[in-house]
Amino acid sequence: MCVLALACAASACSTAGPSADPAEEDAFDETKLQATDDLLLDESDGRGNPPVSPSPTPEELRAALDIVEDYRPGFDHGEKGPEHQKYIMLHDTEGESAPQDVVDFWDGNGNLVAAHFVVGRDGSIVQCVPLDRIAHHAGFGDAGHNAQFGVEDESRDDKRGVVPIGDWAPDYGMNSHSVGIELVHVGGAGEYPQAQLEALDALIAYIDAYYGFESAVTDHKAWRSGNSDTSPEFAAYLNNYQTTRTHDGG
Numbered sequence: 001m002c003v004l005a006l007a008c009a010a011s012a013c014s015t016a017g018p019s020a021d022p023a024e025e026d027a028f029d030e031t032k033l034q035a036t037d038d039l040l041l042d043e044s045d046g047r048g049n050p051p052v053s054p055s056p057t058p059e060e061l062r063a064a065l066d067i068v069e070d071y072r073p074g075f076d077h078g079e080k081g082p083e084h085q086k087y088i089m090l091h092d093t094e095g096e097s098a099p100q101d102v103v104d105f106w107d108g109n110g111n112l113v114a115a116h117f118v119v120g121r122d123g124s125i126v127q128c129v130p131l132d133r134i135a136h137h138a139g140f141g142d143a144g145h146n147a148q149f150g151v152e153d154e155s156r157d158d159k160r161g162v163v164p165i166g167d168w169a170p171d172y173g174m175n176s177h178s179v180g181i182e183l184v185h186v187g188g189a190g191e192y193p194q195a196q197l198e199a200l201d202a203l204i205a206y207i208d209a210y211y212g213f214e215s216a217v218t219d220h221k222a223w224r225s226g227n228s229d230t231s232p233e234f235a236a237y238l239n240n241y242q243t244t245r246t247h248d249g250g
């Protein structure tokens with residue numbers, strides 16, 4: 001898993017690799033230590049304002065989520081480096097099954113369809129496709145949606161298991177430019193638990209930090225009209241995620 005390497009590439013991380021020259025390595029370390037000391041000693045910004053806490057790293061944000069990694073080869077449909085990332089697409093599973101059971105179901109039905117993450121009602125998260133790989137979670141979209149969303153259907157997606165669904169939905173660019181998140185929820189069945197919403201807040205914060213920029217948040221029905229997900233009861237949360245990156249706008 002190359003989360004660390006990709007995170008560095010996406011955010012222009014300046015972490016240096018090991019040096020073959022011990023003298024050179026010592027020089028680097030001293031410079032770094034001096035810089036760190038300067039930061040620690042600087043108790044304000046010079047204008048009387050308190051020091052700004054450093055942002056958590058992607059690795060710290062991910063560790064706090066305690067994500068279960070359960071990658072399945074059949075769900076991997078090609079390369080999706082950070083230069084291709086544009087959207088976080090939210091879905092409802094339209095079932096009550098726990099995340100691990102959802103992944104097992106997807107793997108067992110032979111459709112090769114999955115999202116990158118499944119978020120349970122208790123806030124637990126299973127990841128079954130790495131962030132640098134394409135997942136078949138969005139599928140076909142309405143005619144004209146490739147252009148509307150600014151995505152392309154190019155050759156990185158292997159399209160294994162893909163079956164056209166009609167002339168009204170010929171556009172297939174979203175999978176190659178997005179991360180899919182499924183929420184365990186049945187539309188119309190009531191509220192999303194607070195633990196699930198808070199887990200989604202933290203997951204989006206992690207994805208933002210991983211790429212080093214904020215991907216646009218959308219949902220499946222925006223891509224393909226007639227889809228149920230996300231549910232009407234999610235509408236206010238979706239609006240908040242699109243504006244403030246959290247379910248409650250906080």
Ligand SMILES: [Zn+2]
Pocket residue numbers: 090091092137220227229
């Ligand atoms: Zn969906």
